[in-house]
Amino acid sequence: MKSTSFRSAVGAVLTAALSAVVLPASAASAAENPGAAGTVDAATAQSFGRLADAVLTQRTAALLDTERSVRSAAPLAEKNVRLSAGQTRTEDTALSTLRTRKARLAALGEAYTSADTRVAVDRVRVEAGRATVRATETTTLAYKKIRGDEPATTGFQAHHRLSFAATADGKWQLTGLTSTDDGPLAVNEPSTARVAAGTTALPEATPAAISVPSRPQTKPAGSYDYTAMASYAEKYWQNYNPAYRKFNEAGGDCTNFVSQALKAGGWANKSGDAEDYRSWWYDTSYQSTSWVGANEWSWFTLDAKRATNLANVYYMGVGDVMQMDFDKDGSKDHTMLVTYRSSSGVPYLTYHSVNTYRKSVASIIASYPNSAYYAYRT
Numbered sequence: 001m002k003s004t005s006f007r008s009a010v011g012a013v014l015t016a017a018l019s020a021v022v023l024p025a026s027a028a029s030a031a032e033n034p035g036a037a038g039t040v041d042a043a044t045a046q047s048f049g050r051l052a053d054a055v056l057t058q059r060t061a062a063l064l065d066t067e068r069s070v071r072s073a074a075p076l077a078e079k080n081v082r083l084s085a086g087q088t089r090t091e092d093t094a095l096s097t098l099r100t101r102k103a104r105l106a107a108l109g110e111a112y113t114s115a116d117t118r119v120a121v122d123r124v125r126v127e128a129g130r131a132t133v134r135a136t137e138t139t140t141l142a143y144k145k146i147r148g149d150e151p152a153t154t155g156f157q158a159h160h161r162l163s164f165a166a167t168a169d170g171k172w173q174l175t176g177l178t179s180t181d182d183g184p185l186a187v188n189e190p191s192t193a194r195v196a197a198g199t200t201a202l203p204e205a206t207p208a209a210i211s212v213p214s215r216p217q218t219k220p221a222g223s224y225d226y227t228a229m230a231s232y233a234e235k236y237w238q239n240y241n242p243a244y245r246k247f248n249e250a251g252g253d254c255t256n257f258v259s260q261a262l263k264a265g266g267w268a269n270k271s272g273d274a275e276d277y278r279s280w281w282y283d284t285s286y287q288s289t290s291w292v293g294a295n296e297w298s299w300f301t302l303d304a305k306r307a308t309n310l311a312n313v314y315y316m317g318v319g320d321v322m323q324m325d326f327d328k329d330g331s332k333d334h335t336m337l338v339t340y341r342s343s344s345g346v347p348y349l350t351y352h353s354v355n356t357y358r359k360s361v362a363s364i365i366a367s368y369p370n371s372a373y374y375a376y377r378t
Contacts, residue, residue: 045121048133051081051174052162053119055091056137060188062098065111065144084165084173094190101187101366108212108362109346111144122159131164131172134180139188143360149342154363156356157238158186182252183334183353184324185367205298205323205332206309208375210365216345217310219317224378226319229265230339233257233350237357244282247292248353255335256292257352258321262337262378265319270304278303294323294332301376310375313361316347317377322361325372332374 083091105111116139123134137158143150163176179189219226236257240246244260247253259267259282272279272288277299280290290300301307301321313322316338324334336351340358348358365373 045124045133047081047172048124048131048162048164049119049121049135052121052133052135052137052160052177053117055083055174055177056119056139056160056188057117058091059094059098059190060115060117060139060141062095063102063105063112063141063188064115065113080171081164082171082173084175087174087176090177097190098188101190104366104369105363108366109146110150110360110362110366111146112141113144115139115141129166131166133162133164135160135162137186139186141187147342147344147346149344150346150360151340151342151348151358154187154348154357154359155238156186156354156359158189158354179354181354182248183254183351184326184336184356184364186354186356187359187363187367189367204302205374205376206311208310208315208322208373209312210361210369210373211312213312213314213345217312217315219315219320219341219377222319222378224262224266224319226265226317226378229261229319229337229378230350232264233261233337233339234357236260237350237352238355240352245287251292252334253352255294255297256287258335258337259291259297262321265378267306270300280304294335297335298323298332298374298376307376307378310377313365313373313375314345314347315377316361316375317341319378320347321376321378322347322349323374323376324364324368325374326368328370328372 102111118138120136120138121133122136125132137160138155139158140153140155142153159180161176161178161180162174164172165175166172179186241260244256247256259280263269263282267280269281270279271281274286274288276288277290277296279288280300281288282291288296288300290296302309307321310316310320316322318338318341320338322336322338323332324336325331326333334351334353336349338347339350340348342348347361349361349364350357350359
C-alpha cells in the first residue's frame with residue numbers, strides 16, 4: 001500500500017494528535033477477518049501511524065534542551081487507540097532512560113534545541129485480531145550552539161515494528177514497539193547495551209579511549225582524498241548509490257557503505273580470494289568479505305597498513321573510521337565514517353543501518369557508554 005506520512009514538531013503539545021487517533025468502526029471487523037488479504041484500509045493505517053508518530057515524537061522530546069512535561073501534554077491512553085498497560089510502563093521507563101541519556105550528552109557538551117519527526121506507514125497486516133505495522137521514522141534534531149562550531153543538524157532514519165491487539169469492544173491497544181535495524185541505536189531509541197562479563201577485545205585492533213582529551217589532535221595530510229570520502233558518504237547516507245548492492249538484509253550495510261566512501265577517496269582494490277581477509281575488492285557480481293564484514297575490514301586494514309589505530313576517538317578527523325563492539329564480546333559490530341570535525345575537536349559520523357548523517361561521537365558514547373570503540377586513522 002502507499003505510504004502515509006506524518007510530520008510532528010517536537011516540543012509542541014501532542015494532545016491534539018492523539019485525540020485524532022480514532023479507529024474507524026470498520027477496523028474492528030477487519031481485525032476479526034484475517035481473510036481480507038492481510039491488510040486494512042487507509043484510514044486504519046493512518047490511525048496506527050498517528051499513534052506511532054506520537055510515541056516516537058514523545059521519545060525524541062525527552063532529549064530536547066527545552067523539554068516539556070510530555071507525559072501530561074500527551075496522554076497515550078484515550079479514545080479507541082491507546083497504549084496497553086504494559087506498553088505504558090515500557091514507555092515510562094523509556095522516557096526515564098532517554099532523560100538519563102540527555103544528561104550524559106550535556107556532560108559531554110552536547111544538546112538539542114528542536115527536532116522534527118516524520119513517520120511513514122510502510123505495511124500493515126492483520127490476522128486474528130492482531131495487527132503488525134511496519135513503519136519508517138525520519139527524525140532531524142538541531143544541535144544547540146554550545147561551542148559554536150557544531151553542524152546545524154543531525155538526522156537518521158529508523159525502521160520499527162509495532163504490534164497492536166484488538167480488544168473485545170473493537171478498540172486497539174499498542175502492545176509492542178521494536179526497532180528492526182542493525183547497528184547503533186538511534187539517539188531516541190531507549191535501550192541499553194548489554195556488557196558480556198569476562199570478555200576482551202580482539203587483539204588485532206587496539207581499543208580507543210572515549211574521554212575528551214586535554215589536547216585535540218590534528219589529522220596530518222595523507223595520501224587519500226578525505227574530502228571526497230566525506231562528500232560521498234554525505235551524498236548517499238539516505239539515498240543509496242544504485243551502483244552498489246545493498247546488504248541491509250544480510251548482516252547490515254555499514255561496512256559496505258564505508259568501503260564505498262573509502263574507494264571514492266582513493267583506496268584501491270587489492271585482488272585475492274573473496275574469503276581471504278588480506279584482499280579487498282568489489283565487482284559487478286561479488287565482493288571480498290573484507291568489503292562488507294566489520295571484523296574482516298579491520299583485519300585487512302591493519303594488515304595492509306591502510307590505516308592505524310588511534311588512542312582516542314576524539315583524535316579522528318574527516319575520512320577516519322570508527323568501529324564498535326556493542327557488548328564487548330570480542331567481535332566488532334558496526335563501522336562508521338567521520339564526515340565532519342568541529343574546530344573544537346568533536347568528530348561527527350555518517351553511516352548506514354540506521355541511516356545517519358553527522359552524528360557526534362559524544363552522542364554515540366552517551367548511548368553506549370560501556371561498549372568498546374576502535375578508531376582508525378586512514
